[in-house]
Amino acid sequence: MATILITGCSSGFGKLAALQFARKGDTVYASMRNTSKGKELEEARDSEDLKIELLQLDVTDDASVSAAVAKVIAEAGRIDVLVNNAGIGAHGPIEETDDDEAKEIFETNFFGALRTIRTVLPHMREKKAGTIVNVSSLAGRVGPPFDGIYAASKFALEAASEALYYETHPFGIRVLLIEPGGFETNIGDTRRIPRRFGEGSPYAELDQRFEQALTKLPTGGERGDARVVAEAIYDAVHDKEPKLRYLVGEDAKMIGGLRQQLDDEQFEQAIRQALDFWD
Numbered sequence: 001m002a003t004i005l006i007t008g009c010s011s012g013f014g015k016l017a018a019l020q021f022a023r024k025g026d027t028v029y030a031s032m033r034n035t036s037k038g039k040e041l042e043e044a045r046d047s048e049d050l051k052i053e054l055l056q057l058d059v060t061d062d063a064s065v066s067a068a069v070a071k072v073i074a075e076a077g078r079i080d081v082l083v084n085n086a087g088i089g090a091h092g093p094i095e096e097t098d099d100d101e102a103k104e105i106f107e108t109n110f111f112g113a114l115r116t117i118r119t120v121l122p123h124m125r126e127k128k129a130g131t132i133v134n135v136s137s138l139a140g141r142v143g144p145p146f147d148g149i150y151a152a153s154k155f156a157l158e159a160a161s162e163a164l165y166y167e168t169h170p171f172g173i174r175v176l177l178i179e180p181g182g183f184e185t186n187i188g189d190t191r192r193i194p195r196r197f198g199e200g201s202p203y204a205e206l207d208q209r210f211e212q213a214l215t216k217l218p219t220g221g222e223r224g225d226a227r228v229v230a231e232a233i234y235d236a237v238h239d240k241e242p243k244l245r246y247l248v249g250e251d252a253k254m255i256g257g258l259r260q261q262l263d264d265e266q267f268e269q270a271i272r273q274a275l276d277f278w279d
């Protein structure tokens with residue numbers, strides 16, 4: 001059975017992925033910024049006799065990442081799978097997002113994942129084996145209006161992951177991207193809104209119109225059950241025909257699929273037809 005390190009396990013996909021791997025018999029180091037948020041995982045561990053260890057890890061903090069990885073290596077001797085899941089949402093127009101606000105998103109979603117990857121990779125190279133799962137998004141393939149900075153952080157993660165895929169393959173290490181559409185987690189409640197984006201914003205009405213337009217999608221703009229993503233992460237790690245990218249969810253498969261097949265003009269036409277959000 002494998003040793004799995006997952007970031008951002010206090011809620012959402014991270015918590016559910018920890019349970020998914022542990023219920024299959026793996027040893028899971030479920031890391032989070034604040035381990036007092038790990039009560040549900042501890043309860044599941046005790047009642048179901050799972051191998052789950054809580055671990056303090058803040059992806060924006062070098063010392064925290066180093067200490068967490070060192071602890072796993074000292075105890076388990078290896079990390080077979082690293083799941084870079086920790087992330088924060090952001091919603092607002094590009095023009096009204098200041099640099100410090102954009103940098104905060106990149107610090108977690110992009111540099112946080114890089115920091116963890118850099119710390120784990122030497123151990124995986126030594127073993128000539130390992131899998132790195134980077135939780136990206138449908139917004140790592142398309143730049144939705146008002147999610148531009150969030151999408152930019154995920155595009156950056158996608159580019160680095162693609163390069164890393166080729167760089168680490170010769171060392172027996174696999175890199176893959178999970179690209180979920182909209183799923184029910186805490187991310188909507190904790191997403192960052194730019195200070196300057198308020199009711200008086202010239203973008204406020206357009207933002208509402210776009211939110212409304214999303215209900216015209218076949219999913220009705222509804223968010224899916226987050227367990228689907230936890231299962232998709234597990235299945236992707238064990239895929240017999242390994243791929244780099246995995247779109248997860250009906251909305252992601254539809255929009256991401258169109259993005260892949262169509263050129264820019266055709267894609268714009270398709271989206272404008274489906275959402276009809278401009279005058």
Ligand SMILES: NC(=O)c1ccc[n+]([C@@H]2O[C@H](COP(=O)([O-])OP(=O)(O)OC[C@H]3O[C@@H](n4cnc5c(N)ncnc54)[C@H](OP(=O)(O)O)[C@@H]3O)[C@@H](O)[C@H]2O)c1
Pocket residue numbers: 007008009010011012013014032033034037057058059060085086087088089108112135136137138179180181182183184185186187188190
């Ligand atoms: N839900 C969706 O629809 C969706 C779609 C596409 C992609 N995603 C991606 O999925 C991943 C998980 O998000 P989620 O939807 O499960 O949201 P979530 O419930 O808000 O979970 C996010 C997790 O990341 C953690 N986190 C944030 N900053 C951190 C840091 N500096 N160090 C360590 N952990 C940190 C949070 O911990 P705290 O409790 O300490 O804040 C939390 O555990 C993210 O990368 C997100 O971008 C989500």
